[in-house]
Amino acid sequence: MSARFNSAEPARALVPVSIRHAEAIVNAGLVRLLADCPHVRLVEASEDAAVILTDYADAMARLSAARPEVARLVIVSQREREWEVRAAMMAGVDGYLPQRCDADELHHAMRALAQGRRYFNKELLERAMAHLGDSALTVRESQVLGLLATGCCNKRIALTLDIGVGTVKTHIKSLLGKLGARARTHAVVLATQRGMLADLLS
Structure with missing residues (x-):
């Protein structure tokens, strides 16, 4: 059974996260940055994850699939144009981070997701919302x-x-x-x- 967030779980429970980014170097970087994140535990299979960190194309494909993804999806991408971020938000993505984000922001995003919230990079969100x-x-x-x-x-x-x-x-x-x-x-x-x-x- 796929992992899900459970509001009955204690706040300190680690969230199972799977990293499925298409770019191998980005994938490896995310694994390294999250290795010591106190809010998550990394899992190999996306079926076992409550959160999937992935690229733009994969996230949008998962969101439009006939069988919607159970896990929450977070995009890590160089695609930062306003219409792309808005499209992802409208499709139902749970988070959006620029590929240039640092460890602190990545950990902050994971903490927000662990608490059942969504997380969007402030700069990207402001630009996306400025011209609705x-x-x-x-x-x-x-x-x-x-x-x-x-x-x-x-x-x-x-x-x-x-x-x-x-x-x-x-x-x-x-x-x-x-x-x-x-x-x-x-x-x-x-x-x-x-x-x-x-x-x-x-």
């Missing part, structure tokens, strides 16, 4: 934003999306407001900085 309005862009506004990023004029956008030029202007006005942008080029700059164009231009 970005996610309110409609599908059409996102399409217009992507075309703006490629340098399309209003007429070209209208032809591409088979809508009127007036409708294009309405969408641009709306997305400028949501992004807090002063002009079209500013909107593209902000969207690029926030990682919003990664999927739109892929």
